[in-house]
Amino acid sequence: MIFLLLFPIIANAADFPVRKFHIGSHQYVVEERKPNVWVSQGCEKKCKALVATEKKYSPPSNDQEGAVTSNPGAWICKNGAKGKVFIAVDEERNQLSFCKFDDGSYVNNGAFRY
Amino acid sequence: MAKHFQTTLFMILALSAESQAQTKVAPTPAPVKAVECPSEEVRLDAPGGPLENSPVQDQDGMNICYANTSSVMLQAAIPEHPEISAIDLSIQTYKDNSTRMKSGNFYYDRTVTDAQGKEKIESTFFNDIGHVSEVLKTAKLNGVCPRSNSLLESGGLFEGGYSDPENSQSVVLQQTAQFINEMNSAKSPGFKENFSSTVPELRKIYQKNLADHKTMDAGKSNNLPRYHRSLLDVAYPGDENKAKRENAKKDLDTYFLENHKYAIDTNQHYEDFEFSEMANLQKKYPEFVEVLKANKETSKDNLDKDKTYRRIMDPTYAFWIDAEAHLGKSTYWKTCDDSIKLSGGLYNIATSFGQVGAYLEFENFLNGLDHPDVNLVLGAVAPKCLDEKNRIKIPETLEFVKYEFPDPKPAYDKNKNLINYDQIMTYGRNRILWSVKGEKPLPVAMSICSAIISKKTVYNKETKSNDPLYTNNDPASCKAAGGGSHSVLVIGARKNKKSGVCEYLIQNSWGAECGSVAKRECKNGKFWMEEEELLLNSNGISKVVNKEKK
Numbered sequence: 001m002i003f004l005l006l007f008p009i010i011a012n013a014a015d016f017p018v019r020k021f022h023i024g025s026h027q028y029v030v031e032e033r034k035p036n037v038w039v040s041q042g043c044e045k046k047c048k049a050l051v052a053t054e055k056k057y058s059p060p061s062n063d064q065e066g067a068v069t070s071n072p073g074a075w076i077c078k079n080g081a082k083g084k085v086f087i088a089v090d091e092e093r094n095q096l097s098f099c100k101f102d103d104g105s106y107v108n109n110g111a112f113r114y
Numbered sequence: 115m116a117k118h119f120q121t122t123l124f125m126i127l128a129l130s131a132e133s134q135a136q137t138k139v140a141p142t143p144a145p146v147k148a149v150e151c152p153s154e155e156v157r158l159d160a161p162g163g164p165l166e167n168s169p170v171q172d173q174d175g176m177n178i179c180y181a182n183t184s185s186v187m188l189q190a191a192i193p194e195h196p197e198i199s200a201i202d203l204s205i206q207t208y209k210d211n212s213t214r215m216k217s218g219n220f221y222y223d224r225t226v227t228d229a230q231g232k233e234k235i236e237s238t239f240f241n242d243i244g245h246v247s248e249v250l251k252t253a254k255l256n257g258v259c260p261r262s263n264s265l266l267e268s269g270g271l272f273e274g275g276y277s278d279p280e281n282s283q284s285v286v287l288q289q290t291a292q293f294i295n296e297m298n299s300a301k302s303p304g305f306k307e308n309f310s311s312t313v314p315e316l317r318k319i320y321q322k323n324l325a326d327h328k329t330m331d332a333g334k335s336n337n338l339p340r341y342h343r344s345l346l347d348v349a350y351p352g353d354e355n356k357a358k359r360e361n362a363k364k365d366l367d368t369y370f371l372e373n374h375k376y377a378i379d380t381n382q383h384y385e386d387f388e389f390s391e392m393a394n395l396q397k398k399y400p401e402f403v404e405v406l407k408a409n410k411e412t413s414k415d416n417l418d419k420d421k422t423y424r425r426i427m428d429p430t431y432a433f434w435i436d437a438e439a440h441l442g443k444s445t446y447w448k449t450c451d452d453s454i455k456l457s458g459g460l461y462n463i464a465t466s467f468g469q470v471g472a473y474l475e476f477e478n479f480l481n482g483l484d485h486p487d488v489n490l491v492l493g494a495v496a497p498k499c500l501d502e503k504n505r506i507k508i509p510e511t512l513e514f515v516k517y518e519f520p521d522p523k524p525a526y527d528k529n530k531n532l533i534n535y536d537q538i539m540t541y542g543r544n545r546i547l548w549s550v551k552g553e554k555p556l557p558v559a560m561s562i563c564s565a566i567i568s569k570k571t572v573y574n575k576e577t578k579s580n581d582p583l584y585t586n587n588d589p590a591s592c593k594a595a596g597g598g599s600h601s602v603l604v605i606g607a608r609k610n611k612k613s614g615v616c617e618y619l620i621q622n623s624w625g626a627e628c629g630s631v632a633k634r635e636c637k638n639g640k641f642w643m644e645e646e647e648l649l650l651n652s653n654g655i656s657k658v659v660n661k662e663k664k
Contacts (some may be wrong), residue, residue, distance in 0.1 A: 036629035059596050069177045069243070069564060069598040071624040074282065078175060085282035087172050087625075093197075094626035094638060095172035095267075097282065110629020 021088035021096060028088050028098070030108070037111040038096075040104075048101035052081045052112070059114040071097060073109025081112060148540040149547045151616035151645075156551050157606030159621075159640070164190035164555060165605055170639040171200060172625035175284040177242040178204040182623035183559045183601040184249035188258060190556050191512055191658045198506075199264035200623075201283065202499050203249050204241035205492050206256045241287070246559050246601060246656045250514040257507045259499035266495035290494045308446045316437050323432040342366060345409060349402040362399055369395065511662040517545050517655045519586070542649040543616060546604050549657050550618075557605045557621070559656040563587045565597025566643075566651040567622065570632045582646075587653040604648075605640070616645040 016031035019038060030038040039049050057080035060072045077083045077099030086106075087097045100106040158165040168189055171182045181204035188198050225233050261267050266283055343363065350359035396403045489500060498504045519538065549558045563585040565572075571580035572595050585591035587599055606619030621640050628636035635642045 036627060038627065069179060069600050070175045070284075071173055071630075072564075072568070073624065073630055074172075074175045085174060085285075087174055087282060089169070089268075090626060093169040093268075095170060096625040096627055096639075097172045097174050108625070108627050108629060110625065110627040110631075112629075 019090060021090050021098075023086070023088050026088075028106070030098075030106075036108075038108040039111075040106045043105045043107075047105035048083075048103045049099070049105035049107035052083065052099070052101065053107055055081075055113070057081070057112055057114040071109060072114070073097070073099075073112050076112040076114060077109050080114075085109065146537075146540055146544065149544050149551075151543070151547070151609040152551060152607055153609050153611075155606065155608040156555075157619050158190065158550065158555055158557055159605055164195050165557065165621075167195065168197065168621075170621065170626040171623045173200075173623045174282045176204075176287070178244070179601040179623050180204075180244040180246050181207065181241070181249055183603055184246050184253070185258075185261075186603055186605075186621065187246070187557055187559055187656075187658050188250075188253060188508070191660065192258075192506065192508070196506060197261035199259045199261045199267055199496060199499065201241075201264055201266055201287070202259040202492065202496055203253065204244065207244050207249050207252050208241055247514055247516055250512075250658065254508045254510070254512070257502070257505035259496060259505055263498035263504050264496035286495060287491060290491050304446065308444070312441065312444070315440060316433075319436045319440060320433045323436060342406075345405045346402060349399070349405040362402060365398065366395075366402075509660070509662075511660050513659050513661050515657055515659050517541075519649075519653045519655070538649055539645065542652070542655065543645060545655050545657075546618060547607060550604060550607055554660065556657060556659075557603045559601055559603055560620075560648065560652045561587055561654040561656070562600055562602055562648070563592035563595060563597040563651045564600035565592060565595040566632075566647055567600075567602075567620075567624075568630050568632055569595075570647065582650075584650045587651055592651075608642070610644075617642045618645065618648055620648070 016033055018041065019030050019032075021028045021030065029041040031041050031043075033039050033043075033050065034053075037050075037053055039047070039053075043049055057076045060075045060079075074085045074097045077085050077097075081099055081101075083099035083101050083106075085097055086100060087095050089095050097109045098106040099109050099112070157163065159168060160166065165186065168186055171185070173179055173182050178200060181200040185198040185200040185203055189195050192198075266286060346359055346362055346366070350356075350362060395406075493500050519542065546558050549556050563583075565585065566583050569583060572583045573579075574581045583595055585595050585597070589599070592598060602623075603621040604618045605621045608617055608619075609615070610617050619640060620643050622631075624630050624639065626638040628639065628641065631639075631641045
């Protein structure tokens, strides 16, 4: 019985790989919904972060300042997806920049297609 | 690709034979033998390696790949291998470089070429764009700062509780630099001292605004802004709609307040969420939403004018208003107001400071006020780095070496030596492996065309086929491929057991992820790249060497 009750929770948890990031004491948990697409945990199908990753953006152009030698995903977040970039670190202090939207959802900047 | 070059090489050799006959040509030196690619994987981030504790960096929207790369090269070369702040390196690089910065202005103008080939002037943030060699030079002069001392990079900047953690490095640095510009453009005597003494007062104002914002009670008042009220009057006019209009006002009050709370929870600002749940509103109040949409063009302007409401919603905005009023009361600020009107007056200063205040802790900012130059930026984001005691000296024996790649097209260099494809491969491989697989292994920095990271081929309009991407990091070729000159590190090497091809482990500075990387073996932002695609999209290798006498 206990097994049956726990099974759905375990199965659900195993659905997507999870990574944890933080800025100071603020924690951010993301799930890999598709390969290389790390979305804020709890993000529903129509959350803005997921919707934004379904579009294809104009590639960063050499004629736009900082477009091609900075992180291209961070550039697209700001200029194409109209999100807000923030950088968090994982437990090994690796940095990763995310794109946050006005519904509170966020996704890694490398998830944007161009 | 190799065969293609060999064929072209023979053709050019034949064509060149006549001109060679007329010129005395130095004998071609004996070919240098290529170092054997390691059959077993070599990587500097393995346990015990110099980069065992070297996290992947994310340069965000800044063009500071040169500083990210240099910080890791220095980490590997310095005893004990401490993590080095890339932000500090980028700031130090231009601290004393007057050619890069206008006096008192933390932006500089550079000439860029647009798509039509026309030149235009573009303002660039002071630490954007640089070269590894410049960093190393200034690092020896000024020392380097441990990354743990850089609050911006370690996340400690936002621990005070009233600054916004979700702002990119570029935004924080840019806002800080803008404020310094404002300060420097205010020429009144005593400006800095007076501003410095005012900071604690401003800090109190900011904290009060924030506290008011956080304790706002939904039941206290009817908070629907005047602008929305006016639109409700349009959507539900007359006595016959009075009941519906009043109900809508109550519902929308709640709606806005819920969103307000959401904004507090997520550290967002007023404008960000204003129309985020339009679909939900549409269900219950379609007429109102229609009117709202019809007025969309001017809605933001109207909201901006609705200062009372905005004050409650946005503590930073409230701070701007109160700070301006506070500065206006001071005798000093009154007397100098006229002289600083050219820079936009007190409001601009308060505004800039308010924006900075949203990202930085004021105490940190105060550390920088004693340094009314680029060190103010450093003081704001990494105050400990201002103290020489906290900086690490670079050993004098460390030297920077740069190897320019010859063009891979068969050609003759200034000494009439033939440079060809095989030489490029040998030249590149040897210089990488001598370092990465050396007695004291060190990474090398490669100047590459950024396009090769996210794509392996480029469409050829003439042959209508996808050709391997080959730019030699030549500016025109790289631009045509959609890239720009970028700096990455080689931190490992191996011979692919299936293909037999030599591959290099690349550490980039686009974060611990693989979304931007073309189909390659990749984990947490580090990926393996075939030798040919790396070397034929590069034009230089840089490394730090230790010239210490044995």
